[in-house]
Amino acid sequence: MSQHMDNIPSTPGKFKSDKYHYIHRFRSHSSLAKLILWSLFFFSVICFFFLLSPTSPTSPPADRSRRVLANYTWGGPEWEKKVRQSARVRSDHGHTVLVTGGAGFVGSHVSAALKRRGDGVIGLDNFNNYYDPELKRHRRDLLERAGVFVVEGDINDSELLRKLFDVVAFTHVMHLAAQAGVRYAMQNPKSYVNSNIAGLVNLLEVCKSADPQPAIVWASSSSVYGLNSKVPFSEKDRTDRPASLYAATKKAGEAIAHTYNHIYGLSITGLRFFTVYGPWGRPDMAYFFFTRDILTGKPITIFEGPDHGSVARDFTYIDDIVKGCLASLDTAKKSTGTGGKKKGAAQFRIFNLGNTSPVDVSKLVSILEKLLKVKAKRRVLPMPRNGDVQYTHANISLAQRELGYKPTTDLESGLKKFVRWYITYQSKSKKKSSW
């Protein structure tokens, strides 16, 4: 067989003499050997750098210095059909809402609530690995069963956003996609700029050109109050002293939102969420990983302020936040622009959505100990200079007045629901049962 192969001219149709053939074979063998050697060399160099790289599949999932984004596929008649179906309104005067961050903690709860009452909903999520994407996929699976299609894609992808607006005339955008987390901003600052600033601008650009323009409700953060020491925090208080890059990007988002409202007539409502917690929550948040670590016997670190002062948060239960989000959508006025041009003044609002009763982090741990019936291995450390603030407390009178917002869940009742969910989720995950 090898003989047969050797007799075949290298260029079909051209005959070569034996001598030529011999020399050529010798040369080609030696160059083939060189080629193989060089290829092996380059291959080992590539392997070496690949193994060193933080995004290689061999690196531990705990390495969150970079987020991995999947390659998305979207478009096509089947995809458009799913988008249209999911966006179909099933109630009188229902909205058609694009929920960015649809597979996220708040996004999945808001999407489910909108769908339940008959609104049309499309989710959008990039499923990045800031925390376990498996949890996001499980949230998506639940939503899909409820009739909500979550498109896999990024808010920085203008083409995808324009396509979504071509297929569906969204009346509202609930913008919840963001790089969350206060302390992670020191590890991966660029991801905050990419999602919370570039992504927001990209989304607003598409919204401003959409016809009709949607009304936008989006997630700002209680962290914008930064070094503000006057409590409770009111929307009128200073927000020009952020303590973390995360807070700075959210504050920048509020300024950017104002610009798009002012120039293009987009109706925009910013919601300053106060440490939202609950079932299907975010594993990067303290209440979540404290629960995990208490149950597995790992020590937990509790931060304290100067002079052993306590650190406290106005923890707000997810169902209360969802009510605030829906009320914001329902009270949002229409945007006034068309074809990228403003036709008149448009609504611009900012609301605190908190619980109005701050709880010390050490008290949160005591509640978890009681609910889990396990003593925590506490390690108390001074609050590191990592962007955290010592205290948050929302004044919610504006949201109460304008949105009818009234939180009803205290921390203990909310954590009880979270713990119940957490234990069920863990056991289902171990058994790999369906959701």
Ligand SMILES: O=C(O)[C@H]1O[C@H](OP(=O)(O)OP(=O)(O)OC[C@H]2O[C@@H](n3ccc(=O)[nH]c3=O)[C@H](O)[C@@H]2O)[C@H](O)[C@@H](O)[C@@H]1O
């Ligand atoms: O409400 C907000 O604006 C913000 O709420 C949370 O941020 P944070 O309040 O810092 O929530 P956690 O990270 O869960 O921390 C809660 C409390 O636990 C404390 N903590 C955290 C981690 C730890 O190991 N030990 C500890 O005592 C923190 O100092 C903080 O006081 C979210 O992570 C942000 O995305 C959100 O924007």
